[in-house]
Amino acid sequence: MRSTVLIVDDHPSFRATARMLLELEGYEVVGEAPDGETAFTLVDELRPDVVLLDVNLPGLDGFQVASRLSAKDRGPAVVLVSSRQASDYGPLVGTSGARGFIAKADLSRAALEEVLAA
Amino acid sequence: MTGLRPALLGIGLLGVLLAVCAVGVQLTSEEGTTADAVLVAGIMASYIGTGLLAWSRRPHNLVGPLLCATGFTYMLNTLCVSDVAWVFTLGSVTGSIFFIVFAQLVLTFPTGRPADRLELRAIQAGYVLALGVPLLFALVSPELEGMSIAETPGNLLLIADIPWLASAIDVAGSLSGVAIIVLIAALMLRRWRAATATARRLLTPILLCGGILIVLLAAVLLADLVVDDGSTAYRALNLAALIPFLLLPFVFLFGLLRSRWARATAVGDLVERVAGRQALRAAIADALSDPTVELAYWLEAEQRFVGEDGRSVLLPSPDDPERAAAPVRHGDVLVGAIVHERTLDEERELVTAAAGAAALAMENGRLEAELRARVADLEESRARIVTAGLAERRRLERDLHDGAQQRLVALSLQLSLARAAAAKDPARAQELLDGAQAELEQALAELRELARGIHPAILTDRGLPAAIDALAARSPTPVEVEGVPAERLPAPVEAAAYFVVSEALANLAKHARAQTARVRVDRVNGHAVVQVADDGRGGADPAGHGLQGLADRLEALDGHLEVVSPEGEGTTIRAEIPCASS
Incomplete structure (x- = not known):
C-alpha cells in the first residue's frame, strides 16, 4: 500500500511542487494545510502516515505543531522541512518530536525514506 | 494691583487717626500716663507701618494684613483706661483680641495662612476665648480688668452681679488661655522642626521673639490668678511682655533688610565664585x-x-x-x-x-x-539607528526567505521533476522547464528590487541625477525632476539624498493621493538641500516610522529634516545635508 502524506506549508507554490514531486515518486498526497491549526484537523480527519511540516508557519511554528502531533497516540511520522538548513535551528529539530529534517531543495523519495528509516 | 495703593493709603490714614484717639484716651484719662501714650503710639506705628510695607510688597501674603490688624487691635487694649463708660467697656471686652492676632501672625509666618486644620482650629479657639471670656465676665461682674468699681467709669454690659460666677469665668478663662498658648507654642515648635534649612533661617528670629512673648504672656495670665492686677510686680511683668511685642515688627523689618544685606554679601560671593569658575550650581x-x-x-x-x-x-x-x-x-x-x-x-x-x-x-x-x-540627542538617534538597522536586517531576511529563497526552492524541485520526466514524457519535462524558467525570472526580479533597497547600484555607478531620474520613472505619480547637481557628492551624502527622495516618493504613492510631485536638489552654503513637494492631501506625520528613520539617518550626518504638511495643502519634505569640505 502506498504511504499517505499531508503537506503543511504556508507557501502554495511549495505545496503544489512538493505534491507533484511526491506523487511522481509514488506517494499518495491526501491533503494540504497552510497552518498548524488546519493541520491538526486534517490529521484527525485523514490519518496520514507522514506529515511534511514546514518550520516557518504563521501562528504556531513547525516545532510546536510537531510536538503536539508526535504526542498523539499512533500519530503520524512528522518530517520537518525548511528552505533553511537544519543547523540554523540548533537542537530544536531534535527536541521537537519530529522524525527528522529535510531541506526543501533536497526533497525526494530517497531523502524521505532515509529520514523515515532512521 | 491698581486699587491696592489707595486702599493701603486709607488704612494708613485710619491708623494715624485711631492712634491720635488712643493717645487722647491715655492723656485725658485719670489712669493713663504719658509713657502709656507714647507706648501705644509706638506700637501702633510700628505694626501698622511695617504691615503696610509688607502688604504693598507682597499683596498676596497675609503677614502684612496681620501686622496691621495687630496694631489696630492693640489699640483696643489700651481703651480700658478711659474714663468714658462705653470706651472703657469696649476696651475691656475686646482688649485680648490683639494677642490672638499676634499669635496667629507668629505661628503662620511667613505666609500668614494656617498650614492645616489643627492650626486653624487653635487660632479659631483663641479668638472665641479672647472675645467670649471677657464678654461673659462683663455680663456678671461690675468690676472689669481687676479694677474695683470705684476705679471704673461703669460697666455698660452688666446684667447681674454674680461674684462666684464671675470668678469661675475668670479662672476657667485663664486656664483655657494657658492651654491655647501651650498649644500654639507646640504648633510653632512643630513648624520649626518641619522647616527646611532655608525656611529656618527665616523663621528662627520670628519664632524666638514670638516664643518669648508667648511665655511672658502665659506668665501674665497665671499671675492674674495669684497676684493683684494693680501690683508693681504685675505691671513689671506686663511691661516685660510688651518689649518683645514691640520688637517683633522690627524683627520683621530686619528680616526684610537682612534679605537685602544677604543679597549684598551672598551675591557678592556668588559673583566671585562664578568668576573663579567654581561649580555654578x-x-x-x-x-x-x-x-x-x-x-x-x-x-x-x-x-x-x-x-x-x-x-x-x-x-x-x-x-x-x-x-x-x-x-x-x-x-x-x-x-x-x-x-x-x-x-x-x-x-x-x-x-x-x-x-x-x-x-x-x-x-x-x-x-x-x-x-x-x-x-544626548545623538545618543538617542544612534540608538534608534541601531534599532532601525536591526529591524531592517530582520525585514531583509524575511523578504529573502519568503521571496527569492522560496522561488529557488521551487525551481530546484521543478528541475528534479523535469529530470525525472525527461526520458518518459518529454512534453511534460518541457512544461516543467518553462515553469522553472518563469520561477527563476521572478526570483531575479525580486532580488534586484531587494538589492536596490539596500543600496542602489545606479547611484554608485551613475550618480545622483541618474538615480533620482530612475526613482521618478518608477513612481506611479508623475514626478518632475527640477534639477540635481551634476557633480558627485560624498557617498554618504548622495545615499542620504537618494533615500530622502525614495522615502518621500514611496510615502507619496502610499498616502498622499497627489496628482504631481516635484523634486529638486541644490547645493547651498556647503549643504545639499533636497526638496520633494506634492499637491496631495497633506497631514504627513513627521514622527511616523519612515520619516523618523530618515531624520535619524540625516542627524547622523549632522543634517536636518523638515516636514511641512498642512492638512489639504500638500506635503513638502526638505532635507539639509552638510557636504564635508573634503
Missing part, C-alpha cells in the same frame, strides 16, 4: 542656602529647558507646593532658570539677585548644556 545653592537648587538652561532653537546633563527638564508649575523656578535673563535674553524650594519665594529679591549675578555664567554654561543636549 553649588555656588548658587550656597548663596540661596538651598542645597536642592537645580539649574535649567533654555535652548532657544528647540524651545525647551535642559539640565546640566543635557536632558530635557520641565520647570515646576506655578501651583507646585514644593518647587518654584526663577527665570535667568542676560540682558533681554532668557538663558535659563533657577529651580529652588518654594519657601524661597519669600525671599524673591534674593533669588532675583542671584539670578542676575549668575546670568553671565549661565550664558556660558548654556553653550555647554547645548552641546550636552546635542550629545
Whole structure:
C-alpha cells in the first residue's frame, strides 16, 4: 500500500511542487494545510502516515505543531522541512518530536525514506 | 494691583487717626500716663507701618494684613483706661483680641495662612476665648480688668452681679488661655522642626521673639490668678511682655533688610565664585542656602529647558507646593532658570539677585548644556539607528526567505521533476522547464528590487541625477525632476539624498493621493538641500516610522529634516545635508 502524506506549508507554490514531486515518486498526497491549526484537523480527519511540516508557519511554528502531533497516540511520522538548513535551528529539530529534517531543495523519495528509516 | 495703593493709603490714614484717639484716651484719662501714650503710639506705628510695607510688597501674603490688624487691635487694649463708660467697656471686652492676632501672625509666618486644620482650629479657639471670656465676665461682674468699681467709669454690659460666677469665668478663662498658648507654642515648635534649612533661617528670629512673648504672656495670665492686677510686680511683668511685642515688627523689618544685606554679601560671593569658575550650581545653592537648587538652561532653537546633563527638564508649575523656578535673563535674553524650594519665594529679591549675578555664567554654561543636549540627542538617534538597522536586517531576511529563497526552492524541485520526466514524457519535462524558467525570472526580479533597497547600484555607478531620474520613472505619480547637481557628492551624502527622495516618493504613492510631485536638489552654503513637494492631501506625520528613520539617518550626518504638511495643502519634505569640505 502506498504511504499517505499531508503537506503543511504556508507557501502554495511549495505545496503544489512538493505534491507533484511526491506523487511522481509514488506517494499518495491526501491533503494540504497552510497552518498548524488546519493541520491538526486534517490529521484527525485523514490519518496520514507522514506529515511534511514546514518550520516557518504563521501562528504556531513547525516545532510546536510537531510536538503536539508526535504526542498523539499512533500519530503520524512528522518530517520537518525548511528552505533553511537544519543547523540554523540548533537542537530544536531534535527536541521537537519530529522524525527528522529535510531541506526543501533536497526533497525526494530517497531523502524521505532515509529520514523515515532512521 | 491698581486699587491696592489707595486702599493701603486709607488704612494708613485710619491708623494715624485711631492712634491720635488712643493717645487722647491715655492723656485725658485719670489712669493713663504719658509713657502709656507714647507706648501705644509706638506700637501702633510700628505694626501698622511695617504691615503696610509688607502688604504693598507682597499683596498676596497675609503677614502684612496681620501686622496691621495687630496694631489696630492693640489699640483696643489700651481703651480700658478711659474714663468714658462705653470706651472703657469696649476696651475691656475686646482688649485680648490683639494677642490672638499676634499669635496667629507668629505661628503662620511667613505666609500668614494656617498650614492645616489643627492650626486653624487653635487660632479659631483663641479668638472665641479672647472675645467670649471677657464678654461673659462683663455680663456678671461690675468690676472689669481687676479694677474695683470705684476705679471704673461703669460697666455698660452688666446684667447681674454674680461674684462666684464671675470668678469661675475668670479662672476657667485663664486656664483655657494657658492651654491655647501651650498649644500654639507646640504648633510653632512643630513648624520649626518641619522647616527646611532655608525656611529656618527665616523663621528662627520670628519664632524666638514670638516664643518669648508667648511665655511672658502665659506668665501674665497665671499671675492674674495669684497676684493683684494693680501690683508693681504685675505691671513689671506686663511691661516685660510688651518689649518683645514691640520688637517683633522690627524683627520683621530686619528680616526684610537682612534679605537685602544677604543679597549684598551672598551675591557678592556668588559673583566671585562664578568668576573663579567654581561649580555654578553649588555656588548658587550656597548663596540661596538651598542645597536642592537645580539649574535649567533654555535652548532657544528647540524651545525647551535642559539640565546640566543635557536632558530635557520641565520647570515646576506655578501651583507646585514644593518647587518654584526663577527665570535667568542676560540682558533681554532668557538663558535659563533657577529651580529652588518654594519657601524661597519669600525671599524673591534674593533669588532675583542671584539670578542676575549668575546670568553671565549661565550664558556660558548654556553653550555647554547645548552641546550636552546635542550629545544626548545623538545618543538617542544612534540608538534608534541601531534599532532601525536591526529591524531592517530582520525585514531583509524575511523578504529573502519568503521571496527569492522560496522561488529557488521551487525551481530546484521543478528541475528534479523535469529530470525525472525527461526520458518518459518529454512534453511534460518541457512544461516543467518553462515553469522553472518563469520561477527563476521572478526570483531575479525580486532580488534586484531587494538589492536596490539596500543600496542602489545606479547611484554608485551613475550618480545622483541618474538615480533620482530612475526613482521618478518608477513612481506611479508623475514626478518632475527640477534639477540635481551634476557633480558627485560624498557617498554618504548622495545615499542620504537618494533615500530622502525614495522615502518621500514611496510615502507619496502610499498616502498622499497627489496628482504631481516635484523634486529638486541644490547645493547651498556647503549643504545639499533636497526638496520633494506634492499637491496631495497633506497631514504627513513627521514622527511616523519612515520619516523618523530618515531624520535619524540625516542627524547622523549632522543634517536636518523638515516636514511641512498642512492638512489639504500638500506635503513638502526638505532635507539639509552638510557636504564635508573634503
